Amino acid sequence: MQxxxxxxxxxxxxxxxxxxxxxVGRGQQTVGSYVDDAGITTLVKTRMxxxxxxxxxxxxxxxxxxxxxxxxxxxxxxxxxxxxxxxxGVNNVRxxxxxxxxxx
Numbered sequence: 001m002q003x004x005x006x007x008x009x010x011x012x013x014x015x016x017x018x019x020x021x022x023x024v025g026r027g028q029q030t031v032g033s034y035v036d037d038a039g040i041t042t043l044v045k046t047r048m049x050x051x052x053x054x055x056x057x058x059x060x061x062x063x064x065x066x067x068x069x070x071x072x073x074x075x076x077x078x079x080x081x082x083x084x085x086x087x088x089g090v091n092n093v094r095x096x097x098x099x100x101x102x103x104x
Contacts (some may be wrong), residue, residue, distance in 0.1 A: 004057060012026065012104040014015060021094045023049060024052055026081070027068045035065070036066070036092060037063040037064060037065065038063070039092075040063045040066070040068065040090055040091075040093060041061050041062065041063045041068075042085045043090045043091075044063075044068060044086060044090050044093075045061050045087045047082075047089070047090065048061070048084060048086055049080060051086060053078065054074075054079055054081060054082050054083050054086065055074075055075070055079065058072050058073050058074065059071070059072040059073075059074070059083050059100060060072045061087070063093075065094070066092055066093060066094035066095070067093075067094055067095045067096070067097065068087045068090075068093050068095070068096045068097070069086060069097045070083055070084065070096065070097065070100050071099045072100055072101075073100065073101050073102070073103050074100050074102050075102070075103055076102060079100075080100065081098045081101060082096065083098070083100060084096055084098045084100075
């Protein structure tokens with residue numbers, strides 16, 4: 001009986017160690033920061049869609065740990081700057097990397 005209990009305990013311990021797939025490793029986001037980043041991205045996209053200065057369909061928005069990355073194409077420098085201003089105006093944005101290219 002004691003062998004069976006020890007075997008079951010060992011199997012449970014092994015199962016717990018191998019099912020820690022939700023654990024966050026070095027360099028990865030926590031669930032909370034992922035949710036915050038998703039909210040930032042959504043808000044930036046929404047504000048761009050509402051803006052008459054920015055073509056939201058031509059600009060991609062990604063967020064990682066509060067840093068917003070803008071990419072895509074703008075028709076002129078005014079549109080590029082407006083997109084960056086919108087992103088900077090969203091709460092919890094730490095920094096903005098503006099990689100938007102201006103179409104010739």
